[in-house]
Amino acid sequence: MVSGRIDGAGANALEVEVLAAVRAGANPLYVNLAEATFLCSAGIRVLMQYWRQMKNNQRTLLVTRPTPEVLSVLELTGFKDLIVEKA
């Protein structure tokens, strides 16, 4: 669960969380964005980078429950394939 602004600084915090989950062996790794109010390209780069790393290891990273603000940015940049519906 990543909350608040995923701006430049938020992207660094996101990376720390994602990396911890990768190391803990999560698969699939779900990134819950239900409480993220803002996403910019720095955050997308983190998601993309770890999606690729996971995929190269036959694992997967998925985004769940994006807020409307985050969904809009993922759609505009062509990254909505990262999203999976999950309760």
Added chain:
Amino acid sequence: MELILQNRTEEKERLRPALEEFARRHRLPPAVLQAADVALEEHVTNVIAYAYKDVAPHEIRIRLALENQSLQIEIEDDGRPYDPLSRPPVDTSVPLEEKPIGGLGIHLIRSLMDEVDYRREAGKNILRMTKRV
């Protein structure tokens, strides 16, 4: 409204409060505020990261105005000449495996704003973005 930031990452924290204050005063819809927030974050981040060759302090001037039912944002820096609109458009249909990592910031700005133009004037880069309200 004019906001002057120094070219340091932590200065970006001043953007959102200034934008919120402007939005409140002019009763801007949340979607316009959000679009401006993302666009400013993207461009100011790039200016701070790439515009300057030296380590001296520089000013980044941000002007916000509401004219003819449009939010006008101008971002002015005295960094090396660079037109972000010179980047080729991003093809968003490329599958995740092949997506390039760069160029997403200016792509987002173009997608979120109704008009974006760049000019070089008196040694300054000026990016002007317009969003209809």
